[in-house]
Amino acid sequence: MTLLSRVSSLRRLPLLPLAALLFASHTMVGQAPAAATPDHAASYYHYGLAHLYEDLAVNAGRSDYATQAVEQYKLALDADPDSRLLQDGLADLYFKIGRIREAVTTAQEQVKKYPDDIEAHTLLGKVYLRSLGDMQNAQSSQMLQLAIGEYEKLAALKPGDVETRLLLGQLYGLNHDSAKAEAEFKAAQKIDANSEEVVLNMARLYGEQGDYKRAVDTLEAVPVDDRTARIEYALGASYDQLKKAKEAIAAYRRSIDLEPENLDAERGLANALLADGQLDEALKSLTDIVTAEPQDAQSQIHISEIQRRQGHYEDALATLEKAKPLAQDSLELSYNEALIYDSLGRYDEAIGVLNTLVTGSTHADGKYSDPEKANRAIFLDRLATIYREQNKTSEAVATYKLITELGGDYAKSGYQGEVDAYRDAHQWKDATAIAAEAAKALPKDHSIQLMYAGQLADTGQVDQGLTLAKAQLSKSGDASEDREVHLALAQIYTRLKRWNEAAAELKSAEALATKPEEKLYVYFLRGTLADRQKQYDEAEAEFRKALEIDPQNATILNYLGYMLADRGVRLPEALTMIRKAVELDPQNYAYLDSLGWVYFKSGQYGLAEENIRKANERNSGDPTIHDHLGEVYEKTGKLKLAVAQWERSMTEYAHSLPADADPGDVAKVQHKLENARVKLSKVSTTLGK
Structure with missing residues (x-):
């Protein structure tokens, strides 16, 4: 947000000449006129005419009146050359009628004669401030310094003026001098502790520094009964940045209660409801917004997103069609359209x-701004995911390589995607080769080294993998990086069924976790460790601790829901959790399989088949999904189809990593397959008779 956007009154000022013109005038200060005996009567007469012509010029926009006003001011000054009122009035008139160079020259002459002339300093400050529309060049930067200089003088001349302190604080903020900005805002707060503008400016400064916790503290320090709609709105926006959706929702609702027609607050509420997973409430809010403002394309896009997440795909497409004429170049609209097609299996x-989005975001020189990189990575990642769903491994890998080329953290994401694509296809050697390439390309990146370590351990090179993972501890002096290493080691040990060592690593990771979001993953991994050992009550307790921190975590909701469903306990609760996970990530094959499985356990075989088949379409290499589909087919009397699915499950198990092919699970599928074959043989024999 630019400074001008905060000072709305300045928008009404006339456009200025080039900044260079102002700088020229800055050095053209004339000499003070010789002293003369003032003729107050003549001065007052001409001042009265000047003021009349000024009103006519400003209101009617007529240049002839402006010229006459200037002439009358000059005649008044001839009669009383040392009058501050007349000199300041002439400078202000020049400013109002757009003769900026003369305004600056006149004001500078005045402050040279009278350094404490508040009106002249104010005019210079306004002129310099008005010229800050373009901060892209050196002259504008110099103009900022001139503006700061004038308002520093004004703050000294008017130490008790809140508006001057606020404006000076904003200028310091624009100059990236946060300490001075904060000092001015605090000075303003001492003058008027109840000022809404003071609180909002302090909160905005902390937000610009990324310290949203401090912004929240500043806004919450205002008693609830004294808060305005703007303060509550700013509080909601700050909570949004902290990912505290429920607190944001409450703040936005209070803002709307105070100002019911504020659509910005309504939009903030809708987005917070969406982030909190309250899809029905968010949809109601967004519908109200579109009713009040039918041209709001962004709200229609969000409505489409909700419809997609709720499984109403055709409605979602129809909503996007309505929004298209209003947002023809919207990348978000096109991306959401691709997600809907993906959900429909189209x-x-x-x-x-997605290819259109990728092509449109491609630069021949390979150079991208940070926002362009972010958008491009999103488009490429979804495109690669769809290629993986279609078992087009080479296309997926090629797409991930384009993410890798973006560099930085995107390179890590790209390499991880390549490894995952090869793992999906059970191409273990290729996955290991890419992991090795990544480790060589990014030798100082701990997460990449840990990825390679995990790949080595998974493919039988256990000692090498563990050695590489442990080596990251000695290379790190950072607690967060050490925590990451302990978590990675815990996962490796869990997959190796070395339970005690896995538990020890999680204990070490927990000791380094200071924030709730850091503890969340510890609880989740501890839950998976307990589940793998069939310690279900302990696993559930850990998962619920994690969900207390993040109730909208789809991975944990799915894991706990599936664990309950697989044991056939508390099925309604399991269904609620898994449905929520699917709402949060409708394309996730694992969540779709879980949903189908809980329906199967509940005896709803039609819904079970529908969702498990969708999961199988998105990942045909998962032996568990084939096993589940076999169970559904057997239960519904489709014995041949059941046999085919269990045969496919055994094939996929044969190509799986040891850690992913639990002998007990494999034996169960083998037993079901053999029994089904016997039943099928008996049916065939009976029919033959």
Whole structure:
């Protein structure tokens, strides 16, 4: 946000000449006129005419009146050359009628003669401030310094003026001098502790520094009964940045209660409800916004997102069609359209939309701004995911390589995607080769080294993997990085069924976790460790601790829901959790399989088949999904189809990593397959008779 956007009154000022003109005038200060005996009567007469012509010039916009006003001011000054009122009035008139160079020259002459002339300093400050529309060049930067200089003088001349302190604080903020900005805002607060503008400016400064916790503390320090709609809105926005959706919702609702027609607050509420997973409430709020403002394309896009997440795909497409004429170049709209096509299984259309987005975001020189990189990475990642769903491994890998080329953290994401694509296809050697390439390319990146370590351990090179992972501890002096290493080691040990060592690593990771979000992953991994050992009550307790920190965590909701469903306990609760996970990530094959499985356990075989088949379409290499589909087919009397699915499950187990092919699970599928074959044989024999 620019400074001008905060000072709305300045928008009404006339456009200025080039900044260079102002700088020229800055050095053209004339000499003070010789002293003369003032003729107050003549001066007052001409001042009265000047003021009359000034009113006519400003209100009617007529240049002839402006010229006459200037002439009358000059005649008044001839009669009383040392009058501050007349000199300041002439400078202000020049400013109002757009003769900026003369305004600056006149004001500078005045402050040279009278350094304490508040009106002249104010005018110079306004002129310099008005010229800050373009901060892209050196002259504008110099103009900022001139503006700061004038308002520093004004703050000294008017130490008790809140508005001057606030404006000077904003200028310091624009100059990236946070300490001075904060000092001015605090000075303003001492003058008027109840000022809404003071509180909002302090909170905005902390937000610009990324310290949203401090912004919240500043806003919450105002008693609830004294808060305005603007303060509550700013509080909601700050909570949004802290990912505290429920607190944001409450603040936005209080803002709307105070100012019911404020659509910005309504939009903030809708987005917070969406972030909190309250889809029905968010949809109601967004519908109200679109009713009040039918041209709001962004709200229609969010409505479409909700419809997609709720499984109403055709409605979602129809909503986007309404929004298209209003936002023809919207990348978000096109991306959401691709997600809907993906959800419908219309993969070619989804790929077409995403390829258009990727092509449109491609620069021949390979150079991208940070926002361009972020958008491009999102488009490429979804495109690669769809290729993986179609078992097009080479296309997926090629797409991930384009993410890797973006560099930085995107390179890590790209390499991880390549490894995952090869793992999906059970191409273990290729996955290990890419992990090795990544480790060589980014030798100082701990997460990449840990990825390679995990790949080595998974493919039988256990000692090498553990050695590489442990080596990251000695290379790190950072607690957060050490925590990451302990978590990675815990996962490796869990997959190796070395339970005690896994538990020890999680204990070490927990000791380094100071924030709730850091503890969340410890609880989750401890829950998976307990689940793998069939310690279900302990696993559930850990998962619930994690969900207390993040109730909208789809991974944990799915894991706990599936664990309950697989044991056939508390199925309604399991269904609620898994449905929520699917709402949060409708394309996730694992969540769709879990949803199908809880329906199966509940005896709803039609819904079970529908969702497990969707999961199988998105990942045909998962033996568990084939096993589940076999169970559904057997239960519904489709014995041949059941046999085919269990055969496919055994094939996939044969190509799986040892850590992913639990002998007990494999034996169960083998037993079901053999029994089904016997039943099928008996049926065939009976029919033959």
